[in-house]
Amino acid sequence: MNKAIVYYSKTGNTDMVANKFKDFDLLRITAESDDPNIKDPKLTNIPKIDSYDYIVFASPVHGFQLSRVMRSYLNQVQHLEGKLIDIFITHFFPFAWMGGDQTLKQMKKLIKSRGGEVRYKTSINWSRRNREATIDEMIKLYHE
Numbered sequence: 001m002n003k004a005i006v007y008y009s010k011t012g013n014t015d016m017v018a019n020k021f022k023d024f025d026l027l028r029i030t031a032e033s034d035d036p037n038i039k040d041p042k043l044t045n046i047p048k049i050d051s052y053d054y055i056v057f058a059s060p061v062h063g064f065q066l067s068r069v070m071r072s073y074l075n076q077v078q079h080l081e082g083k084l085i086d087i088f089i090t091h092f093f094p095f096a097w098m099g100g101d102q103t104l105k106q107m108k109k110l111i112k113s114r115g116g117e118v119r120y121k122t123s124i125n126w127s128r129r130n131r132e133a134t135i136d137e138m139i140k141l142y143h144e
């Protein structure tokens with residue numbers, strides 16, 4: 001099974017987590033600018049996912065929402081039917097209602113609009129002491 005993590009990271013946290021997955025291709029979405037205020041960011045690397053059967057999409061939370069770079073990517077990604085899909089997000093604020101829940105919902109909805117179904121979802125709260133344990137559990141859970 002071909003496996004990829006397709007992710008965006010502005011300040012490196014999501015990138016650090018993505019790098020802990022073994023046997024996955026790391027496909028990083030990049031944009032001309034990482035300014036989170038740009039409404040319609042121009043993407044400079046748009047990962048191609050045709051050849052993958054299992055994809056983990058990952059993004060930071062920005063302003064209580066899914067990062068706009070990931071939103072732009074998911075709005076233009078090829079159809080996702082038949083692929084195994086898991087997601088995770090990284091965020092910093094202490095409560096899930098401060099962006100985490102909303103972001104997971106947005107990702108699920110966008111993935112659905114491209115014909116995909118999300119299996120597992122995980123929020124990684126960067127400010128929590130149990131962060132590493134959450135990451136380890138997720139990596140154990142996420143497999144083909």
Ligand SMILES: Cc1cc2nc3c(=O)[nH]c(=O)nc-3n(C[C@H](O)[C@H](O)[C@H](O)COP(=O)(O)O)c2cc1C
Nearest residue numbers: 009010011012013014060063064090091092093099
């Ligand atoms: C512009 C901006 C807005 C953010 N807004 C939120 C937010 O609404 N809720 C939250 O929990 N964290 C928020 N954060 C924190 C990031 O989601 C968190 O640090 C994340 O792990 C960053 O991931 P990255 O290093 O991969 O970019 C924000 C960070 C930035 C830079």
